[in-house]
Amino acid sequence: MTQQLQLNSKxxxxxxxxxxxxxxxxxxxxxxxxESFAGTTGQPVKKVPLLRGKTIVNLFFxxxxxxxxxxxxxxxxxxxDVLNINIATSATSKGESLLDTIRNLEAMHVDMFVVxxxxxxxxxxxxxxxxxxxxxxxxxxxxxxxxxxxxxxMFTIRQHKKDFxxxxxxxxxxxxxxxxxxxxxxxxxxxxxxxxxxxxxxxxLPVAVESLGVTAFHSMExxxxxxxxxxxxxxxxxxxxxxxxxxxxxxxKCFGLTxxxxxxxxxxxxxxxxxxxxxGVEIDSSVADGPQSVILQQVSNGIAIRMAIMSMAMQQxxxxx
Amino acid sequence: MTQQLQLNSKxxxxxxxxxxxxxxxxxxxxxxxxESFAGTTGQPVKKVPLLRGKTIVNLFFxxxxxxxxxxxxxxxxxxxDVLNINIATSATSKGESLLDTIRNLEAMHVDMFVVxxxxxxxxxxxxxxxxxxxxxxxxxxxxxxxxxxxxxxMFTIRQHKKDFxxxxxxxxxxxxxxxxxxxxxxxxxxxxxxxxxxxxxxxxLPVAVESLGVTAFHSMExxxxxxxxxxxxxxxxxxxxxxxxxxxxxxxKCFGLTxxxxxxxxxxxxxxxxxxxxxGVEIDSSVADGPQSVILQQVSNGIAIRMAIMSMAMQQxxxxx
Amino acid sequence: MTQQLQLNSKxxxxxxxxxxxxxxxxxxxxxxxxESFAGTTGQPVKKVPLLRGKTIVNLFFxxxxxxxxxxxxxxxxxxxDVLNINIATSATSKGESLLDTIRNLEAMHVDMFVVxxxxxxxxxxxxxxxxxxxxxxxxxxxxxxxxxxxxxxMFTIRQHKKDFxxxxxxxxxxxxxxxxxxxxxxxxxxxxxxxxxxxxxxxxLPVAVESLGVTAFHSMExxxxxxxxxxxxxxxxxxxxxxxxxxxxxxxKCFGLTxxxxxxxxxxxxxxxxxxxxxGVEIDSSVADGPQSVILQQVSNGIAIRMAIMSMAMQQxxxxx
Numbered sequence: 001m002t003q004q005l006q007l008n009s010k011x012x013x014x015x016x017x018x019x020x021x022x023x024x025x026x027x028x029x030x031x032x033x034x035e036s037f038a039g040t041t042g043q044p045v046k047k048v049p050l051l052r053g054k055t056i057v058n059l060f061f062x063x064x065x066x067x068x069x070x071x072x073x074x075x076x077x078x079x080x081d082v083l084n085i086n087i088a089t090s091a092t093s094k095g096e097s098l099l100d101t102i103r104n105l106e107a108m109h110v111d112m113f114v115v116x117x118x119x120x121x122x123x124x125x126x127x128x129x130x131x132x133x134x135x136x137x138x139x140x141x142x143x144x145x146x147x148x149x150x151x152x153x154m155f156t157i158r159q160h161k162k163d164f165x166x167x168x169x170x171x172x173x174x175x176x177x178x179x180x181x182x183x184x185x186x187x188x189x190x191x192x193x194x195x196x197x198x199x200x201x202x203x204x205l206p207v208a209v210e211s212l213g214v215t216a217f218h219s220m221e222x223x224x225x226x227x228x229x230x231x232x233x234x235x236x237x238x239x240x241x242x243x244x245x246x247x248x249x250x251x252x253k254c255f256g257l258t259x260x261x262x263x264x265x266x267x268x269x270x271x272x273x274x275x276x277x278x279x280g281v282e283i284d285s286s287v288a289d290g291p292q293s294v295i296l297q298q299v300s301n302g303i304a305i306r307m308a309i310m311s312m313a314m315q316q317x318x319x320x321x
Numbered sequence: 322m323t324q325q326l327q328l329n330s331k332x333x334x335x336x337x338x339x340x341x342x343x344x345x346x347x348x349x350x351x352x353x354x355x356e357s358f359a360g361t362t363g364q365p366v367k368k369v370p371l372l373r374g375k376t377i378v379n380l381f382f383x384x385x386x387x388x389x390x391x392x393x394x395x396x397x398x399x400x401x402d403v404l405n406i407n408i409a410t411s412a413t414s415k416g417e418s419l420l421d422t423i424r425n426l427e428a429m430h431v432d433m434f435v436v437x438x439x440x441x442x443x444x445x446x447x448x449x450x451x452x453x454x455x456x457x458x459x460x461x462x463x464x465x466x467x468x469x470x471x472x473x474x475m476f477t478i479r480q481h482k483k484d485f486x487x488x489x490x491x492x493x494x495x496x497x498x499x500x501x502x503x504x505x506x507x508x509x510x511x512x513x514x515x516x517x518x519x520x521x522x523x524x525x526l527p528v529a530v531e532s533l534g535v536t537a538f539h540s541m542e543x544x545x546x547x548x549x550x551x552x553x554x555x556x557x558x559x560x561x562x563x564x565x566x567x568x569x570x571x572x573x574k575c576f577g578l579t580x581x582x583x584x585x586x587x588x589x590x591x592x593x594x595x596x597x598x599x600x601g602v603e604i605d606s607s608v609a610d611g612p613q614s615v616i617l618q619q620v621s622n623g624i625a626i627r628m629a630i631m632s633m634a635m636q637q638x639x640x641x642x
Numbered sequence: 643m644t645q646q647l648q649l650n651s652k653x654x655x656x657x658x659x660x661x662x663x664x665x666x667x668x669x670x671x672x673x674x675x676x677e678s679f680a681g682t683t684g685q686p687v688k689k690v691p692l693l694r695g696k697t698i699v700n701l702f703f704x705x706x707x708x709x710x711x712x713x714x715x716x717x718x719x720x721x722x723d724v725l726n727i728n729i730a731t732s733a734t735s736k737g738e739s740l741l742d743t744i745r746n747l748e749a750m751h752v753d754m755f756v757v758x759x760x761x762x763x764x765x766x767x768x769x770x771x772x773x774x775x776x777x778x779x780x781x782x783x784x785x786x787x788x789x790x791x792x793x794x795x796m797f798t799i800r801q802h803k804k805d806f807x808x809x810x811x812x813x814x815x816x817x818x819x820x821x822x823x824x825x826x827x828x829x830x831x832x833x834x835x836x837x838x839x840x841x842x843x844x845x846x847l848p849v850a851v852e853s854l855g856v857t858a859f860h861s862m863e864x865x866x867x868x869x870x871x872x873x874x875x876x877x878x879x880x881x882x883x884x885x886x887x888x889x890x891x892x893x894x895k896c897f898g899l900t901x902x903x904x905x906x907x908x909x910x911x912x913x914x915x916x917x918x919x920x921x922g923v924e925i926d927s928s929v930a931d932g933p934q935s936v937i938l939q940q941v942s943n944g945i946a947i948r949m950a951i952m953s954m955a956m957q958q959x960x961x962x963x
Contacts, residue, residue, distance in 0.1 A: 299749035
């Protein structure tokens with residue numbers, strides 16, 4: 001159902017809600033399109049007129065300056081007009097329902113909703129309900145998915161490792177509560193990664209995590225062996241029940257990425273993190289700032305990936321959904 | 322005096338503060354100009370370069386995401402630059418007077434103030450005090466006027482009923498506290514509507530309401546008979562003294578618009594509401610979403626009407642006021 | 643060190659952090675560039691395409707609607723894209739360090755930071771740490787400097803008095819806590835003003851204030867004699883320890899600028915104030931609004947000065963720092 005919702009009748013991207021249900025070809029098309037925007041590594045993305053006259057609404061029900069900023073910049077570089085609406089602080093205070101808010105914005109003839117919501121499924125719900133001419137991009141919904149983050153991670157991995165088929169990737173930390181991890185696992189498997197591992201204490205792994213297509217490890221020593229790509233997750237203090245972990249320092253001791261632990265992986269392994277990082281909680285500063293870290297490249301790539309996804313989805317508006 | 326303030330020496334619109342004092346010709350010119358922006362019903366409004374290089378300030382002393390959004394979109398589609406200033410949260414915290422705030426923004430060579438204020442007369446005051454090159458649009462002042470809302474309502478009525486001269490219109494709900502109702506009544510009478518009725522409990526009607534040019538009814542059964550256009554008002558819970566009404570459910574029972582009550586009007590009557598709607602308080606969901614409802618068309622028309630008013634007022638800046 | 647930081651290897655402006663260390667030639671170049679934007683006095687600044695495609699970030703760690711507005715307008719008139727980030731309310735709430743915030747914005751390929759911070763030295767710190775392609779403008783840091791304010795003041799003085807070399811200027815009020823006063827004193831001395839006086843009670847003067855290049859007075863009667871330019875400072879109630887002053891009315895009686903005190907200066911003296919003014923606290927309304935006041939011209943000139951500084955600094959990006 002997600003697939004049908006995300007693609008139009010010609011199989012082109014209309015909404016971008018989840019990695020689930022998207023083909024390897026489509027993910028590769030997104031990466032290639034982003035590459036056309038990104039240009040040479042380190043060069044700024046040029047402004048292009050692709051979405052001139054279009055209105056993109058950042059519809060944030062959950063506050064996130066960082067994510068809002070990357071979408072706003074990506075939209076601006078596509079020459080779209082951007083409308084920021086922070087619902088957390090304003091709209092529903094008059095008691096209007098989510099659906100009425102959506103109906104009203106539709107009636108104003110906006111072209112795209114970029115949705116951030118603390119409830120899983122919110123972006124899907126909006127995509128199901130919204131008018132045919134509108135595209136919906138999921139900018140993070142509850143513990144469900146954060147697919148643009150996963151795609152910028154894939155873009156960064158491909159920049160460094162070229163091909164996914166021989167890659168062994170480890171995702172480390174609070175898998176249980178992480179929408180980022182769910183989307184990364186789906187993307188890596190769809191793109192044909194050789195092995196996807198998760199490394200976490202048992203209390204921070206979902207039940208039957210192997211069914212997601214991963215191998216579970218409970219120690220860095222075992223899990224990092226022979227790894228090409230290390231993805232650290234942010235320890236979401238605000239989301240964690242304190243009973244799940246003894247303490248931050250205990251977590252760092254076991255699962256924090258230190259120079260010593262980094263040596264357990266392949267010598268050319270890259271280190272990734274979706275940010276914002278908690279220095280000394282899940283990652284040591286010398287690793288975060290070290291030569292194997294590609295954390296800031298991820299941020300740069302986030303602009304190009306979001307430009308790619310927004311422009312691809314907008315080219316399908318008007319087509320039968 | 323309002324007339325002199327709103328028109329320049331050639332009788333053209335300079336400020337848009339109130340329907341009061343504007344001629345039928347001018348209101349019709351606004352509707353015709355909006356029609357040129359709106360194009361075919363349902364089609365998005367195209368971006369036009371009419372106000373390129375102009376700076377429009379959304380000066381909101383009262384928070385309203387919805388109204389701010391419609392003005393921002395309208396300004397953007399006229400290619401103006403928009404500056405959002407939310408005074409409620411920021412400016413007067415340093416103790417600056419309203420007049421000093423205005424003088425400072427004038428000195429920055431902005432071109433238009435869109436003013437929302439909880440005090441009646443605020444937009445008039447600013448228009449009286451501001452520099453000759455600046456236009457002022459009233460986006461709602463206290464319980465006084467909300468003239469752009471009234472004009473988008475007139476536009477919507479004309480779309481459906483073509484001519485005003487045979488129309489019987491009923492406005493229902495809290496007339497006493499409604500700036501929207503005041504502006505609607507003035508607009509309908511100026512445009513020559515055959516009959517304007519208000520339907521409300523006595524506690525929610527102004528003293529001597531007939532002097533506004535309306536007939537007052539206290540029951541839906543009597544008031545809706547033979548009506549072409551039904552305008553429901555939002556029950557402004559935050560503005561109402563609880564002593565004026567027994568309860569929300571009691572209000573809905575007497576004055577809420579249900580499918581049964583809707584049948585009291587003409588079969589082709591249209592149902593309007595300025596939004597945001599309180600489902601089950603003043604209007605039943607099946608009516609709000611039903612075939613006679615034009616509520617979302619009102620929202621769409623709000624963009625075209627505001628584009629019309631902003632562009633007409635800006636063409637007069639520089640002319641002697 | 644400030645000089646090296648602010649200028650590139652060819653001696654051109656790269657960051658604008660402080661008046662200190664900048665030459666008379668450079669300050670004059672800024673004034674001349676601003677004049678090219680300002681055009682005739684009273685005429686609005688035209689929009690120019692100088693910074694089209696550039697992204698300017700208003701990075702405000704301290705709330706200031708007025709200052710943010712002037713920078714946003716200046717950037718918009720240079721055709722840049724503007725991103726407003728209010729860190730006070732958002733970013734560091736997730737515990738990210740200032741440096742990580744900067745690194746992330748850099749990675750998004752923004753071109754300029756306009757920094758407002760309650761800590762002295764914040765803009766310098768960011769300029770030291772940021773990537774070579776980024777320019778930093780100080781929009782006020784603690785009690786240290788507010789150099790764009792000082793330059794718009796110099797621009798306004800030059801408009802009225804043509805030449806600095808014969809000018810006697812008095813700065814009046816809370817010198818101790820004023821970043822504006824520090825920057826004004828440096829600018830006036832660099833531009834060769836004949837005499838710079840400060841007039842304040844001893845409790846509101848820094849220790850060894852004469853070392854800044856000023857003469858200190860403790861009474862308006864002595865200090866205003868023969869003065870060409872009077873600069874009143876805002877009494878920063880929120881920054882002052884109440885022990886420093888007996889009361890507002892006592893301060894006004896001694897140091898407030900009344901029509902009577904104004905007569906102590908030269909007949910053609912101009913009256914300036916950085917705003918927002920406290921009427922009846924440091925300045926009488928009849929003086930603030932009187933014929934010798936140039937307070938609103940300062941506001942107008944703020945747009946042109948900030949356009950000048952931003953465009954000069956951006957022309958140097960890419961050059962070796």
